[in-house]
Amino acid sequence: MSDRNNEIIYTVKDRCKVCYTCVRECPAKAIKIINGQAEILTKRCIACGNCIRVCSRDAKMFAFSIDKVKTLLHSHRKVAAIVAPSISGEFTDIKDYRHFVGMIKALGFDYVNEVAFGAELIANKYKELLESRPNKPLISTSCPSIVSYVEKHHPQIIDSLVPVVSPMVATAKVLKEKHGDDLAVVFIGPCIAKKVEAGEEQFEGLIDEVISFVELRRMFAEKKLSEDKVEPHDFDPPVAGKGAIFPISGGMLQTVDLEEDFVKGDIIVAEGRHDIIEVLREFEEGYLEAKMFDLLLCNGCINGPGMSHSRQFFYKRKNISNFAKRRNDLIDQEQWQKDLETYLQLELSRSFAADDQRFPDLPREEEIKEVLRRFGKKEPEDELNCGACGYDTCYEHAVAILQGLAESEMCLPYTIDKLHEYIKELDKSNKKLASTQDALKQSEKLASMGQLAAGIAHEVNNPLGVVIMYSHILLDEMDPSSPFYRDLKMIVEQADRCKKIVGGLLNFARKSKVKIDRVDVRKLINGGLKTFVLPENVDLDIRINTRNPDIECDHDQMVQVFSNLFKNAIDAMPDGGKLSIVVSEKEDEDKLEIRISDTGTGISKENQERMFEPFFTTKETGQGTGLGLPIIYGIIKMHSGSISVDSNDDPQKGATGTTFYVSLPRKSKEKTESKKDEEFIG
Numbered sequence: 001m002s003d004r005n006n007e008i009i010y011t012v013k014d015r016c017k018v019c020y021t022c023v024r025e026c027p028a029k030a031i032k033i034i035n036g037q038a039e040i041l042t043k044r045c046i047a048c049g050n051c052i053r054v055c056s057r058d059a060k061m062f063a064f065s066i067d068k069v070k071t072l073l074h075s076h077r078k079v080a081a082i083v084a085p086s087i088s089g090e091f092t093d094i095k096d097y098r099h100f101v102g103m104i105k106a107l108g109f110d111y112v113n114e115v116a117f118g119a120e121l122i123a124n125k126y127k128e129l130l131e132s133r134p135n136k137p138l139i140s141t142s143c144p145s146i147v148s149y150v151e152k153h154h155p156q157i158i159d160s161l162v163p164v165v166s167p168m169v170a171t172a173k174v175l176k177e178k179h180g181d182d183l184a185v186v187f188i189g190p191c192i193a194k195k196v197e198a199g200e201e202q203f204e205g206l207i208d209e210v211i212s213f214v215e216l217r218r219m220f221a222e223k224k225l226s227e228d229k230v231e232p233h234d235f236d237p238p239v240a241g242k243g244a245i246f247p248i249s250g251g252m253l254q255t256v257d258l259e260e261d262f263v264k265g266d267i268i269v270a271e272g273r274h275d276i277i278e279v280l281r282e283f284e285e286g287y288l289e290a291k292m293f294d295l296l297l298c299n300g301c302i303n304g305p306g307m308s309h310s311r312q313f314f315y316k317r318k319n320i321s322n323f324a325k326r327r328n329d330l331i332d333q334e335q336w337q338k339d340l341e342t343y344l345q346l347e348l349s350r351s352f353a354a355d356d357q358r359f360p361d362l363p364r365e366e367e368i369k370e371v372l373r374r375f376g377k378k379e380p381e382d383e384l385n386c387g388a389c390g391y392d393t394c395y396e397h398a399v400a401i402l403q404g405l406a407e408s409e410m411c412l413p414y415t416i417d418k419l420h421e422y423i424k425e426l427d428k429s430n431k432k433l434a435s436t437q438d439a440l441k442q443s444e445k446l447a448s449m450g451q452l453a454a455g456i457a458h459e460v461n462n463p464l465g466v467v468i469m470y471s472h473i474l475l476d477e478m479d480p481s482s483p484f485y486r487d488l489k490m491i492v493e494q495a496d497r498c499k500k501i502v503g504g505l506l507n508f509a510r511k512s513k514v515k516i517d518r519v520d521v522r523k524l525i526n527g528g529l530k531t532f533v534l535p536e537n538v539d540l541d542i543r544i545n546t547r548n549p550d551i552e553c554d555h556d557q558m559v560q561v562f563s564n565l566f567k568n569a570i571d572a573m574p575d576g577g578k579l580s581i582v583v584s585e586k587e588d589e590d591k592l593e594i595r596i597s598d599t600g601t602g603i604s605k606e607n608q609e610r611m612f613e614p615f616f617t618t619k620e621t622g623q624g625t626g627l628g629l630p631i632i633y634g635i636i637k638m639h640s641g642s643i644s645v646d647s648n649d650d651p652q653k654g655a656t657g658t659t660f661y662v663s664l665p666r667k668s669k670e671k672t673e674s675k676k677d678e679e680f681i682g
Contacts, residue, residue, distance in 0.1 A: 015059035022051035023390025046148035049192035049305025073108035080111035084189030086247035088323035089316035098232035116243030118171030144197035155354035190304030212306025238339035244324035247301035363402040371398040375414035388412035528562030537576025552668035572600025602649030
C-alpha cells in the first residue's frame, strides 16, 4: 500500500481544538497528540477518512485533485468518468439520473460509465471463489481501507483477503479494453482511500485521477451547471444492473443473489469502525468462522468522507435502492449478460503485501499501572473508561501514552482534578498577594505618617519643651490656695500629655538602630508582664511549645512590643477573661511565632484595616494616643518579622476575642549582615 495518503489527508492546526473526536473515530489509531495537536501518522493511516467525516471544526482535510482533472480534460486524450453507484445517494436533489450524467459530460468528459458494472464483475468472481474454495474463509477487498487495515494491522490474516481487484479497478480495465490504453480514467466517488488505491504500483496506468463528490460539486458550481442547463444523457455502455445496489451494506452479496444467513453463519456482513475492528479481531483470534466476511469501513459507501453531507442516511439508502431497481428494469438484459460474460475474461486478480505497523511489544504491566497511577487510576474501580480521551478504556489510553501516541492531559477527569489543584494554588497565591499588597499599603501609609511625624516632632518639640519648663516653674511657685493654681495644673498636665505624644511620634518616626542580643523569649514575655498588674478576673495561660526558645533581638524594644500587646488584651476584657500566650515554631523552624489571644470584645473588620494607622484608637479620649500599635509594627518590621491579627466582635458568629500573631526570625538579619561586613573588612 502506497504512502500517498501523506499527501491526501492533513491537519489544519489552527482549527484543531483538542476534542479528541478524530482519535476516538480512527480505527487504526493513526493519530498522535503532540502538545494538544492531532498529527496523522502516515504509516499507520489507512486513509478511511473517518477523521475528516467526524471533525466538526474542519481541521482534518483532504487534498483536492480538481486542477489535475481539468488538465486531463484539456489534453488531447479521451477522458472517461467512472462513477461510483452511490452517486444516486449524493445527488438526491436530482430526480432523473440522466441529468447528472449530462452535467458530468458538460464538464468535458467523453464517457461517463458506471462502476456498478465493475462491481457486478467482481461479485461474480467472489461467487466463483466461494464455490471453488468452500473451506477457506475470505475477506472482501472492495473497500481499500479494509485492505490497508489488514495489511498494516492484521498482517497475519492477509491470506484471507480475496485476491480480486476492486470495482473501480475492474471498471477501469473494462474501459481500457473497450477504448484502448490511451484512454484517461477519472474515478468519482465518496471514498478518499481510492486516491491511495489508484496510486498503487500494481494498478499503474489504470486510474489517472480520483475526485470525490465534494470536488465534483465544486466543479459544477464553477461552471454554473445545473440539471435544467444540460442535455440529459444515459450512462455509456457497458451498463450495469443490480450492481447499483453495491454501496449498501450487503449489496455485493445481493448483486449475485447471495445473502447473509444467520442460521448457517456462512457469510458475515459488517460495517462501521466498531464492528470492523471487532470482527477482524475475533476472526484473527479464532472465535469467528465463516466462508465470507463482507466488510465496509464506512456505514456503507453512502456515508463516505467524500460525500457532501452525512445526513439523511436512510433517505440516501432508499434512493440508491430505487435507482438500482429502475436501472435493472430498464436495461437490455441480453446485452448486459453478453457484456458480463465478455469482460469476466479479463485478468481481475491482485496481490497484497504485509506492511506491519503494529507496535512490536506491548509495554510491561508495571509500566502501564504506573501511568494509570500518574493520573489517579490507582485501583481498577478508579478507571472510569469514559472515552473522553478518544480511547475506549483508561488502560488503552495508558498504553497509548507509553507508545508515544497520547498525553496524560487527554484524560478529562485527571485534567479537571489538576485544574482544581491549580485553582487552589492560585487561590493561595492570590491570598498571599493580597496580604503582601495590604502590607505594602500599610508600609506606605506608615512611611508617609513617619515623615509627617518627624516634621511635626522636630518643629513642636523645642517650643513645647519651653512651655513645659515654664509651666512647671510657675506651678511650683504658685500658692495652692490661689484660684489660678487649678488652671495652671491643668496646663501642666496637658503639656506633659503633649510631651508623651511628641515622644511617641519621635519613636515612631526615627529609624533606631536595634541592639541585637540572644534572648530567651520567656524573658521577653515576663518583662512585658511586669509592666502592669494583672487583674484578678483575668486568667493567664502561658505555653512554650519549642525546645529552643532563644531568638536574636533588641531586648528592650521587644519587651515594649509585648507590654503593649498584653495591655491592649487586658483593656479589651473589662469584665475579665483569659489571656493566652503561646510560643511555637514556624514550619521552616527558622522562626518563632508568639500568639497572644484574649477573650475580650473583639475588633470590628473596619477597625482591623486601620488599627496600625498612627493616632487611630478606639479608646476614650485621654485614654490612648493611637501610637502603640504603629510603634509595635515598626519595631517588628525592624526585626524582619511580621504581625497579623484575627478577631471576632460578633457573638452570633462564635466566641468573641482577638489573637495577634507575631512572627520573629531566630537569627537577626541585621546581625548577620553586620558580621558579613566585618568579615569583608577584615
